[in-house]
Amino acid sequence: MTEQRSEAKTRLDTVGVAATDPDHQQPWADLGLKPDEYANIREILGRRPTSSELAMYSVMWSEHCSYKSSKVHLRQFGDNVTDEMRASLMVGIGENAGVVDIGDGYAVTFKVESHNHPSYVEPYQGAATGVGGIVRDILAMGARPVAVMDPLRFGPLDAPDTHRVLPGIVAGVGGYGNCLGLPNIGGEAVFDETYAGNPLVNALCVGVMRHEEIHLAKASGAGNQVILYGAKTGGDGIGGVSVLASETFESTGPAKRPSVQVGDPFQEKLLIECTLEIFAEDLVVGIQDLGGAGLSCATSELASAGDGGMHVWLDRVPLRDSTLAPEEILMSESQERMMAVVTPENVDRFLEICAKWDVDATVVGEVNDSGRLTIEWHGESVVDVPPRTVAHEGPVYHRPFARPSWQDALQADRAEDLPRPATGEELKQTLLRLVASPNLCDKSWITDQYDRYVQGNTVLAQPEDSGMVRVDEETNLGVAVSTDCNGRFAKLDPYAGAQLALAESFRNVSTTGARPLAVSDCLNFGSPEDPDVMWQFAEATRGLAEGCRALGVPVTGGNVSLYNQTGQTAILPTPVVAVLGVIDDVTRRTPSGFVAEGQQVYLLGATREELSGSEWAHVVHGHLGGTPPRVDLAAEKELGDILVNASRDGLVDAAHDLSDGGLAQALVESCLRHGIGARVWLPDDLDAFVALFSESAGRAIVAVPRSEEVRFTDMCAARGFPHARIGVTDGRGEDALLDVQDQFSVSLGELRAAWSATLPAALG
Amino acid sequence: MRIGVVTFPGSLDDVDARRAVTFAGGEPVALWHADHDLREVDAVVLPGGFSYGDYLRCGAISRFSPVMTEVVAAARQGLPVLGICNGFQILCESHLLPGALIRNDHRRFVCRDQRLRIENNRTPWTSDYAENAEVSIVLKNGEGGYVADERTLDALEGEGRVVARYLDGNPNGSLRDIAGISNERGNVVGLMPHPEHAIEDLCGPGTDGLGFFTSVLRSLVDA
Numbered sequence: 001m002t003e004q005r006s007e008a009k010t011r012l013d014t015v016g017v018a019a020t021d022p023d024h025q026q027p028w029a030d031l032g033l034k035p036d037e038y039a040n041i042r043e044i045l046g047r048r049p050t051s052s053e054l055a056m057y058s059v060m061w062s063e064h065c066s067y068k069s070s071k072v073h074l075r076q077f078g079d080n081v082t083d084e085m086r087a088s089l090m091v092g093i094g095e096n097a098g099v100v101d102i103g104d105g106y107a108v109t110f111k112v113e114s115h116n117h118p119s120y121v122e123p124y125q126g127a128a129t130g131v132g133g134i135v136r137d138i139l140a141m142g143a144r145p146v147a148v149m150d151p152l153r154f155g156p157l158d159a160p161d162t163h164r165v166l167p168g169i170v171a172g173v174g175g176y177g178n179c180l181g182l183p184n185i186g187g188e189a190v191f192d193e194t195y196a197g198n199p200l201v202n203a204l205c206v207g208v209m210r211h212e213e214i215h216l217a218k219a220s221g222a223g224n225q226v227i228l229y230g231a232k233t234g235g236d237g238i239g240g241v242s243v244l245a246s247e248t249f250e251s252t253g254p255a256k257r258p259s260v261q262v263g264d265p266f267q268e269k270l271l272i273e274c275t276l277e278i279f280a281e282d283l284v285v286g287i288q289d290l291g292g293a294g295l296s297c298a299t300s301e302l303a304s305a306g307d308g309g310m311h312v313w314l315d316r317v318p319l320r321d322s323t324l325a326p327e328e329i330l331m332s333e334s335q336e337r338m339m340a341v342v343t344p345e346n347v348d349r350f351l352e353i354c355a356k357w358d359v360d361a362t363v364v365g366e367v368n369d370s371g372r373l374t375i376e377w378h379g380e381s382v383v384d385v386p387p388r389t390v391a392h393e394g395p396v397y398h399r400p401f402a403r404p405s406w407q408d409a410l411q412a413d414r415a416e417d418l419p420r421p422a423t424g425e426e427l428k429q430t431l432l433r434l435v436a437s438p439n440l441c442d443k444s445w446i447t448d449q450y451d452r453y454v455q456g457n458t459v460l461a462q463p464e465d466s467g468m469v470r471v472d473e474e475t476n477l478g479v480a481v482s483t484d485c486n487g488r489f490a491k492l493d494p495y496a497g498a499q500l501a502l503a504e505s506f507r508n509v510s511t512t513g514a515r516p517l518a519v520s521d522c523l524n525f526g527s528p529e530d531p532d533v534m535w536q537f538a539e540a541t542r543g544l545a546e547g548c549r550a551l552g553v554p555v556t557g558g559n560v561s562l563y564n565q566t567g568q569t570a571i572l573p574t575p576v577v578a579v580l581g582v583i584d585d586v587t588r589r590t591p592s593g594f595v596a597e598g599q600q601v602y603l604l605g606a607t608r609e610e611l612s613g614s615e616w617a618h619v620v621h622g623h624l625g626g627t628p629p630r631v632d633l634a635a636e637k638e639l640g641d642i643l644v645n646a647s648r649d650g651l652v653d654a655a656h657d658l659s660d661g662g663l664a665q666a667l668v669e670s671c672l673r674h675g676i677g678a679r680v681w682l683p684d685d686l687d688a689f690v691a692l693f694s695e696s697a698g699r700a701i702v703a704v705p706r707s708e709e710v711r712f713t714d715m716c717a718a719r720g721f722p723h724a725r726i727g728v729t730d731g732r733g734e735d736a737l738l739d740v741q742d743q744f745s746v747s748l749g750e751l752r753a754a755w756s757a758t759l760p761a762a763l764g
Numbered sequence: 765m766r767i768g769v770v771t772f773p774g775s776l777d778d779v780d781a782r783r784a785v786t787f788a789g790g791e792p793v794a795l796w797h798a799d800h801d802l803r804e805v806d807a808v809v810l811p812g813g814f815s816y817g818d819y820l821r822c823g824a825i826s827r828f829s830p831v832m833t834e835v836v837a838a839a840r841q842g843l844p845v846l847g848i849c850n851g852f853q854i855l856c857e858s859h860l861l862p863g864a865l866i867r868n869d870h871r872r873f874v875c876r877d878q879r880l881r882i883e884n885n886r887t888p889w890t891s892d893y894a895e896n897a898e899v900s901i902v903l904k905n906g907e908g909g910y911v912a913d914e915r916t917l918d919a920l921e922g923e924g925r926v927v928a929r930y931l932d933g934n935p936n937g938s939l940r941d942i943a944g945i946s947n948e949r950g951n952v953v954g955l956m957p958h959p960e961h962a963i964e965d966l967c968g969p970g971t972d973g974l975g976f977f978t979s980v981l982r983s984l985v986d987a
Contacts, residue, residue, distance in 0.1 A: 174873050178906075179814040181776030266774050266817025358773060449873045453902045453961040453968060456780040470967065473783075587966060 012326075013051040015381040022048050031058035037395055044389045052375065052382040055327040056296040056390055063562055065293050066394035069528035070560040073538050076545035077555035085554040088517055091214060096137040096289065097207075098556020099214055100518045102582040106471055107211050108479050109141045112151070112204040112522040112578045114561035118260045119201040123168025128176035128263040130203040132335050135180060136289035139272055140338065142215035142279055143207025146455060147469050148177050150187040150203055151483040151522070151576045152446075155196025157438040157762050162191075165199050167763060172263075173203070174449040179265035180272065183458045184450030185467025188483060188576075191438040197566035202522045202559075202576050206481055208471050213279060217288040219306035219341045219367045224285055226302070226310060226365030227347070228295075229354050230271045230337040234320035237261035237294070237333025267336040267359075274357035275338060281353070283346045290337040296330045296390070298339040299365070300373055303387035306341070309370035310387070314377050316364045326377045341367060401534035411492060413625030415617035416609055420689050427688060428744035430620065431664050434693075436754040437619040438762075440661045445759035459586045463669065465508040465657050470586050478586035482508035482579055486660065487572030488613040489628035494536040495543035498575045499631045502547045503697050504659050505579040510640035511657045511700055513590045513647025514581030519548055521558035521577050526570025528562045536573040537562075544575060550633040553579065583647075590647045592656040593673020594703050594729045599653060601678055601727040603663065604716065605639060605699030607686060614695045615661045635698040638721050643700060651712045654703040664692040666701050667727075667738060668751055675748055677736030680727035688743050703729060765984045767977075768795040768805035770835070770851075772826045776813035777848065777960055784960040785809070788977035797829040806984050807844035807888070808835055810851025812904075812958055822865060822907050823853035832858060844888040844980050845952045849905055852944070852954035861947055861954045862920070863912030868905065869937025877969040878903035878957050879931035880943050884924050887950040888983035892975040899972035902961035903935055903943075910938040910945075910956065920945055927953055 011017070018024075026048065028038040033054075041049050041057050049057060063069060078093055090107055091099035097111035115130025131148060138145045150173050155162045177184050182205070219226065237260065278284060286306060288298045295317070303310040314326050324332070342350050347363065354361035373390070375383035421430045434440055443463065452461040459478060460468035466482035484504040490497025502519065509516045521544060526533040548555055558578075564571045583589060594601075611617055612626025646652045658666045671678055682691040704712045716723040731737055734749035767785040769792055771778045782792035793805050797815075802808065816825040826832065832854070839845045839860050847855035855861045868874060879900050882893040893899070912920070917940055920926050928944035936956070944955035959973030 171872070178873060178904075179774070179776075179817065181813065264817070266814060266819065269774055269776075269814075448875055451873075451875050451904050453875065453904065453958070454776050454780070456783055456961060456963075456967055458967055 018050045059293040061394040073541040080545040080549040081554045096140045110206040113559040122260040124172040127169040127172030131176040133291045134203045134205040138205040138207035140289040142213040143209040153195040153200035176265045178451045185461040194571045218286040219302035222369045224367040228364045229361035232318045232320040284340045286341040300390035304391035309368040312365035312375040404532035415612040424743035441758035442756040465511040476585045480514035480581045485576040487574040490573040494539035498540040498543035499547040501577040509581035510643045514583040516581040524574040526565040540575045590655045594676040599703040616693045651708045652702040658699040677731035681741040766805045768793045768808045770795045772797040772815035774815040777811040780960040781811040810847040812849035823857040827857040847954045855954045866909045873906040875904040889953045892979040901973040903957040908936040908956045910942045
C-alpha cells in the first residue's frame, strides 16, 4: 500500500492518466479551492483535472487573481464611465493597466497595486517585489516607466513589530526602485493599530508612451511564437498567490517564508531596457508580464484574450532548479519574467536584442487556432483546457453583506463631544503635539531612502501635495499623481470615506496645477467572508464609482486586496485612491511651501465643525467615532478649477491642500518648507479650535502675491466660492513665527524640532 | 566637443549625464560597455547607477568591461574622466583613483540635497568654480563612504587632490568628509554626489552642478 502510494506520487499525471483514473484523490482543498469549485473544474473538463491543471485553476481562481468576491461590485466602475469621461480614456479596466491620452500624441498609463501579505512575512522582499510587479505591468502596456509612489500603512509607531516591518519595507521599496532608476515621487505613510500584523504595501507606477506604442496582452495569429524572457524560473513564490493572498495570519501554523518571492532589480532593469528596445522595433504582437500565478496566468490570459489557442512546451522553460515538477513550474512566481507573442520572422531579431542585454529568451510555445491551451512535458500532455475558463470565467461570488450592527453606535459616538483645548496656550500645545504625531510628522526618514531625482524630470516629489514629472523636455508637458486615503473616515462611513479619499487625491493633484484625468485604486479590506467587511467593501466601491462620475474622472484599473486582518480584527477599510492629472507646462506648477514674504494667505472653502475621525481625535483622545466630514463633490470640482486656473494664470505662488490635521497642519507645512513665517487671523465666525483643527473637506490655502490679489479674489467671487484672507507671510528663518493672532505664536524652529524628531527618534 | 557617457548594464544616470552635457553646450556621445571603442570622444563620464546590480562590490564587475580597458588606457594618457557615484566606485576598482567606497555608516540609502565645498578648482572638471566655492547638489548613494589608509588620505590632502568635501553634516561616513578626489595628474575625478541632477532649477536643487560639465568643455577648448 505504501509503495503504491509513493509510486503514484512520482508518476507524471498526464491528461491520459486523468481520464483513466477518475477517482484519484486530489489536494484541491489544500490549494484553496472550495468543493463546488473543484466540482466545477471537473465539469468544465469532463474529467478530473491533472495535477498541473489543478495547480493552474487553483491559483487563477484564488481571490487575488480572480476577484471572485469583488467582481460584482467592481462592475460599477465601468458602468459609471460616461462618454465625456471616455474622451481621454484609451485603454480601460481589464488590461494590465489603463491608458489615458494626455495630448501631443502622448499616452500615460498608471496603476496602483497591493503587496500586503508578502510584506508582512518578509518585509524587504515583499515590498521590493511589489515595486517590481507593478513596474512590469506598466512596461507590458508598451510604456517606459517614469515614476513610482508607495502608499504604506503600518501598526503603531511604538509597536515593536513596526520596527521590524517598517525599516524592511522602506528599504525594500528603495532598494528595488532605486536600482531600477525610477524616481519615487510620493506616497503615504500612515500608522494605525489595525495595521499591526497586517501592514499595507501599495505600489504605484506611471509610464509614458506614444499613442502608437500601446501594447496589449493577447496571443493572436496562429503560428506566432511565444517567447519567455527574463529570469530563469525557480521555486520561489510557489503557491504564493493562493496561499499568501487568501489566508489570514494566525498566530500558529507553519512558517510561510518559502512562499515569498525574491527580487532581482538588476535583472528587471535589463528587462526594461531590453523590452523598450523590442517595442521600438515593433517586434511583438502581444505581451504579458509574469506576476502572481506566473506561467499559469501569462499563458492562460494571453490565450484567452487572443484567438483562443496556444501550445506550450513546458520542458523548454529555463530553470534555476532542475528538480521542479511541471505543476511547480506553472505556479512559480519567480520575478523579472515576461512573455511575448512574436511573428516567426521577428523571432531572430527579438532574441538578438535579448542577447545584447544579457537577457535569457526562449521560444516556449506557439499560438494556434485550437481554442485550447495545451501544455506538454517531455512529449506528454499535462494540460488541455479552454483558456477562458482559467483566466476570465472563474467563479463569481455574491457574498452576503449587511450594515454592521455596531455602525450606528460608532456613528453616534461623536468626536465633536470630546473635551477640547480652549486657551491660546492649550491650542499651541495641541499643535505641537499633533505636528509631532506619527501621521503628521516629517516623513523624510522614509523618503530620503528613495531616489527622487533619477531620470532628471522630477518637478515635484514628497512632501509636495502630488508628485509631478516632466514628460516632454521641449514642450514641458507633464503629469502629476497623488495617492490618498483616510481609513478612519472609511470606517465611520465607507461610502463617504471612499469619496473623501477620491476628493483628497483629486484636490492634491489640482493644488499643484494639474488637471485631474483618471483614477486608479487599491482597495484594501478585511475578509470578504465577514458580512460587515463585505458591506464596507460594497459601500466603498459604490461611493468611489459614483464619486468618479461626479468628478468626471474614470477608474482605469487597480487592484483589490482582501483578507487583510489578524484573527477577527480587520484593518480599517482602506480604499487608496490615486488620481493622475496633466499639466501643459510644468514650469507653471504650484508648490506647497510659502516662497516669499508679504504674500496674502487665503483660505478657500468652507470650514465646518467636523472633528470625528480627525487626527486630533485620534492623537489626543485615541478616539474613533461619529461621522466623517461632509462630502461636496461639486465644491471639490469648483476648487479644483480655481487652483488649476490660478496656476495657469500665475495668480498664486504656493498652494496647499487641507486634510489630515486641518488648517493648522497645512500652515505649519507651508511655513516649514522654505522657512517662511506667517501671521494668521482666524475667521470671526468660527471657534479658534475648530478653525485650526477641523478636517472639513474641499479646502486649500494659497499664497497670493499682492499684485495678483484682485484678479484672484475676483475669480473666486465670480464662481461664488468661499475665500477668506486669513493672513500674510512674514519673516524668514528658524526664528520666524507662525503667529495666530490673539491665540499664540510659535517659532518655526520649535515647530521643526517637534515635527522632524519623531521618526528618527523611533527608528534610529 | 564630444563627451562620452558610458552605459553599463544597470547604469541609471546615463541619460541625465548626457542631458547635462547638452545643457553645458557639448555633444553627448553614448558609449556601450561591451565595445572596445571610445568613438573619438574628448572626455568620458562614467555615470551613476547600480552596474551589474552592485551585487558583488560596487564597480567590481564593470571595471572588467571592454570599454574600461580603453578608458583606463586613455585616462593614463590624460583624457579627462569623471566618475559619478557608481562611476567613482568603478574608478577606484580600476585603480585610476586610490581608496574605496563602502556602505554608508548608517546602513541606509540616502537621497538629499547636499552642501559641498569645491576645494580643488584646478582639475578640468572643476575649473569653472571659484576656489572653495560652496555649492548644493544632489547626493544619493547606499555605498558612498570614502575610505583609504591614513597615508593615502594625507597624500590626497597634501597634494590638493580632495576635489570636494561635504559641508553641513557628513551623509555617509566618508573619512575626512571627502566627497570627491582626483588622480595625481588631475584629469581623473571621482565624485560621490550627482552634479548631473543639479543643472536646472525645475528638476533639481538648482544649477550648481552644471559647472562640472562647462568646466571640461572650456578646458578642452583651452587645451
